[in-house]
Amino acid sequence: MSRRHVPVVLALVTGSLVAVPAQAAHAATVQVPCSVPDLVEAVNTANATPGPDTLRLARECTYKLRAPDPAHPGNGLPVITSEIIIDGRGATIERDGHGKKVPKFRIIYVENTGDLTLKRTTIRGGYATDCPAFPDAVGIACGGGISNNGKMKITHSRVTGNTSASRIFAQGGGIDSPGSAGSSISDTEVNGNHVVYDGDAAEGGAAGGGISNDGPLTVTGSRLTGNTATVTPRTRSIAFGSAIISFFGTTIRDTVVSDNRAFAREGIARGAVANGIPEEFGRLTLTGGAVSDNVSDAPQGLAQGGGIANNALMTVTGVKISGNRAVAKGGTARGGGIRVGPFGTLDVEDSHIDANTADAPxxxxxxxxxxxxxGGVLRAERNEIQRNTVTAKNGTAQGGGLYHAQGVLRPGSTTLERNTITHNRAGDGGGIFKASGVLTLKGDVVRDNRPNNCAPSGAVPGCTG
Structure with a gap:
């Protein structure tokens, strides 16, 4: 029997069928004073009553959490187990990290029975060291600000300055959302969050500086800015998805992803927007908005995709991808704007891929x-690929606009149709460099690239100069 809705009970009384009416669902709006004990009490009361509850926070108040929830010390507030709407009205809920004695904990955890709507609220300063959605994964950290294992809707809010850190694997510096019920983020700032692998063993990982999702997610009209993913130097570890990493079907619409950074000295730094969705779980769809001025930096390592790194199914439509950088001094830098991995299938249409850089001195x-x-599969149609630059002082620089090679695990292919590839620069193959494999042009304009349009000479049918 559901805790929220008591069903109609049918009883046979003196030969007649009698319906006992359902209990009316409780729905309450609670005014929460500018006090942490009052906020904690309001969440506990809402969890204990059936039906949705709206908690209206004190306007512009800052609720400073100095201790975690006693029952669940990984979280600041009580675990959300029912349908709760938090209307912040400009309020902030933060971990008060100024005092050295304040322990580390995230701000909010939504259990699988929970349904959180967060409006007009700032979530700040959380610090995750555990992963309540995956309790058997000892030592993993998830969701510095919010961890959602149920249903979640965030709108007109801000998630900022949160951290998820682990000596094994960390994900979701700002938000981690493995909930299978579906979640959405709209008109929200996710900025200045950090995901950190700080262990000393080889091949650790930090994923999703701003957001990590293992469940269905839609992000609309939001800004993912200034987030970071970092790993311990010289451990051959991977920092990826400095803005967002998706492990389940994801839709991102009209959203700005900018100024995020992945850093892995002697490791792998990969993509502000990264995708590792198993095929049976859908694809990442990116429509409108911009992916700009992001950096993947891996000195003496491997930098893959300053802006986007795709190793699953992905569609990009009408996006401005500009000013991103893949940097690897003494290493390998691939894909300043976009990198397609060996298992990736990418369709990119009607987009501007402009002024991105791959640099590996x-x-x-x-x-x-x-x-x-x-060996990825790339289909690009009606895009403008312009003013991108490959540099490698005392090294090898190839494919200013595009680089293609077949893979070991699968041959892969690149199909270009009606794209404009102009004013790109490299040491060789200013427009396109094809090392091997299948690359097809269909009505593309490839001109005014330096030092040449396509290389090696004759490798790309239909491209000259």
Whole structure:
């Protein structure tokens, strides 16, 4: 029997069928004073009563959490187990991290029975060291600000300055959302959050500086800015998805992803927007908005996709992808704007891929605009691929607009149709460099690239100069 809705009970009384009416669902609006004990009490009361409850916070108040919830010390507020609407009215809920004695805890955890709507609220300063959605995964950290294992809707809010850190694997510096009920983020700022692998073992990971999702998610009209993913230097570890990493079907619409950074010295730094969705779980769809001025930096390592790194199913439509950088001094930098991995299938249409950079001094740099080097499948139509630059002082620089090579695990292919590839630069293959495999042009304009349009000579049918 549901806790929220008591069903109609049918009883046979003296030969007649009698209906006992359902209990009326409780729905309450609670005014919460500017006090942490009052906020905690309001959440506990809402959890204990059936039906949706709205908690209206004190306007512009800052609720400073100095201790975690006693029952669940990984969280600041009591676990949300029912349908709760938090209307912040400009309020902030933060972990008061100024005092050295304040323990580390996230701000909010939504249990699988929970349904959180967060409006006009700032979530700040949370610090996750555990992963309540995956309790058996000892040592993993998820969701520095919010961890959602149920249903979640965030609108007109801000998630800022939160951290998820682990010596094994960390994800979701700002938000982690493995909930299977579906979640959405709209008109929201996710900025200045951090995901950190701080262990000393080889091959650890930090994923999703702003957002990590293992469940269905839609992000609309939001800004993911200034988030970071970092790993311990010289551990051959991977920092990826500095803005967002998706492991389940995801839709991102009209959203700005900018100024995020992945850093992995002697490791792998990959993509502000990264995708590792198993095929049976759907694809990442990115429509409208911009992916700009993001950095993947891996000194003496491997930088893959300054803006976007796709290794699953992905569609990009009408997006401005500009000013992103893949940087690897003494290492390998691939895909300043976009990198397609060996298992990736990417469709990119009607987008501007402009002024991105792949730079590897004393190393190898390839594909400043788009890089498809290991057997991915790329289909690009009606895009402008312009002013992208590959540089590698005392190294190898190839494919200013596009680099393509077949893979070891699968041959892959690149199909270009009605794209404009102009004013790109590289050491060789200013427009396109094809190392091997299948690359097809269909009505594309490839001109005014330096030092040449396509290389090696004759490798790309239909491209000259």
């Amino acid at each position: 004393e190393g190898t740099a390839q594909g400043a605009g788009i890089d498809n080097p290991e």
